[in-house]
Amino acid sequence: MSLFLGKMRQHINGHKELSEHKDVVKVDAGKEVLIPLFATHSTNFDVFVKAGDHVKVGTKLAQCNDRMIVPIYASVSGVVTDIARKCMHATLKPVAHIAIENDGKYETTQAFAPLDYRQASKAELVEFMKNAGIVGCGGACFPTYIKYSGDAAIDTLIINAVECEPYITSDYKMVEAHMEQMLLGADAMKKTAGARRVCIAVKVSHPELIEQLKQACAKWEGMEVAAVADVYPMGWEKTLVQTILKKTYSRLPSEVGAIVNNASTAIALADALTKGMPLCEKIVTVSGDGVKNPVNVQVRIGTSAKTIIDAIGGYAAEEVMLISGGPMMGKTIVNDQFVIDRAVNALTVLRVKAYDDVNCLRCGMCSDHCPAGLQPVRIAQAVNAKDKDMLLRLCANECVECGLCTYICPSRLNVTENVRNGKRQTMAALKK
Ligand code: SF4
Numbered sequence: 009m010s011l012f013l014g015k016m017r018q019h020i021n022g023h024k025e026l027s028e029h030k031d032v033v034k035v036d037a038g039k040e041v042l043i044p045l046f047a048t049h050s051t052n053f054d055v056f057v058k059a060g061d062h063v064k065v066g067t068k069l070a071q072c073n074d075r076m077i078v079p080i081y082a083s084v085s086g087v088v089t090d091i092a093r094k095c096m097h098a099t100l101k102p103v104a105h106i107a108i109e110n111d112g113k114y115e116t117t118q119a120f121a122p123l124d125y126r127q128a129s130k131a132e133l134v135e136f137m138k139n140a141g142i143v144g145c146g147g148a149c150f151p152t153y154i155k156y157s158g159d160a161a162i163d164t165l166i167i168n169a170v171e172c173e174p175y176i177t178s179d180y181k182m183v184e185a186h187m188e189q190m191l192l193g194a195d196a197m198k199k200t201a202g203a204r205r206v207c208i209a210v211k212v213s214h215p216e217l218i219e220q221l222k223q224a225c226a227k228w229e230g231m232e233v234a235a236v237a238d239v240y241p242m243g244w245e246k247t248l249v250q251t252i253l254k255k256t257y258s259r260l261p262s263e264v265g266a267i268v269n270n271a272s273t274a275i276a277l278a279d280a281l282t283k284g285m286p287l288c289e290k291i292v293t294v295s296g297d298g299v300k301n302p303v304n305v306q307v308r309i310g311t312s313a314k315t316i317i318d319a320i321g322g323y324a325a326e327e328v329m330l331i332s333g334g335p336m337m338g339k340t341i342v343n344d345q346f347v348i349d350r351a352v353n354a355l356t357v358l359r360v361k362a363y364d365d366v367n368c369l370r371c372g373m374c375s376d377h378c379p380a381g382l383q384p385v386r387i388a389q390a391v392n393a394k395d396k397d398m399l400l401r402l403c404a405n406e407c408v409e410c411g412l413c414t415y416i417c418p419s420r421l422n423v424t425e426n427v428r429n430g431k432r433q434t435m436a437a438l439k440k
């Protein structure tokens with residue numbers, strides 16, 4: 009099925025007004041931060057500190073040396089109290105965390121030497137991205153250096169500032185606050201990729217931001233703004249590449265000469281290049297009808313969701329659903345003890361509403377709207393029947409977990425969860 013079909017791109021109520029026009033609130037990390045030892049689905053880390061060690065903002069704590077290299081740095085100064093505390097991670101997995109007792113001084117050590125990207129070679133820039141621990145800030149947490157390591161000819165770098173999930177406005181706030189840094193980071197990515205141009209994708213519903221960006225881009229060579237439709241899932245790489253380049257690809261955007269990076273990732277790279285510092289702080293949207301004061305917060309990596317929600321006035325109802333991320337692709341988490349990791353860009357808190365249980369109406373809307381062209385009901389049936397061959401035939405592994413099938417379902421069934429289940433089983437079968 010074609011991604012150009014209208015049903016597969018929905019305008020959905022964004023609720024962005026809840027947080028978009030409010031100032032960002034700085035929230036202190038509190039007495040303790042927990043740094044998750046988690047990167048690209050791996051928990052296999054070499055830890056360089058021990059309990060009792062004093063660390064500063066920027067101290068290298070650990071490094072993932074699995075299939076991909078991802079170093080982890082301290083976001084506060086203080087004393088390490090535990091190097092393997094098991095807690096729930098924002099991805100719903102129990103993960104070991106390094107606990108740091110925050111001394112509140114935020115003493116800093118330069119984590120690595122800054123780099124003049126204009127004078128650096130591609131190999132030096134890729135190595136720099138790796139050592140700085142630059143990962144995708146748009147939710148995936150994929151190490152950025154991998155995207156730039158290949159030999160494919162790249163023509164266009166797309167900077168994704170679309171933020172198509174409802175409620176989330178943290179990327180807009182980041183771009184507004186750090187526009188020049190974002191352009192510098194994008195220029196460094198352009199150079200690393202050997203690309204001819206940079207397209208910064210923003211939804212048409214943000215005319216002021218588009219105008220500011222256009223003016224700022226005029227000072228840079230090969231930079232332009234692409235105003236894209238206010239539909240979901242416009243922020244998905246495949247939709248974005250198709251919209252901007254009018255090309256489709258099978259596995260990676262590099263097949264059609266493109267690399268896609270999130271706007272906040274470009275800012276993180278610029279900070280690393282100019283200051284020699286990793287990502288220690290970020291802007292996170294806390295929104296939904298389940299919090300008293302929806303707002304964007306600036307927080308240290310490792311700050312707990314509870315600390316943040318308490319600091320902005322608390323929950324607005326007794327019974328709420330807390331989602332790490334947005335309501336479409338985020339994960340519902342049973343308590344607020346988990347911490348902000350580098351890829352978490354939002355906490356969505358929704359009041360729990362009671363719905364009558366309704367059966368599947370066989371209306372086919374979930375299939376009609378799936379941007380990956382899947383058949384969610386047949387996948388759910390295959391999951392229930394434990395039919396792995398059928399799951400493979402139905403390509404359940406191609407689900408991008410966009411949440412549209414649940415959003416569109418008139419019976420309010422959690423269709424996405426069924427498909428996610430099928431996806432996990434299919435991926436496991438493919439690995440064997
Ligand atoms: S969550 Fe998966 S199955 Fe559902 S619409 Fe999105 S891609 Fe399709």
Ligand code: SF4
Pocket residue numbers: 367368369370371372373374375384385413416417418419420421423
């Ligand atoms: S959208 Fe809901 S009711 Fe309709 S076929 Fe899919 S699961 Fe069934």
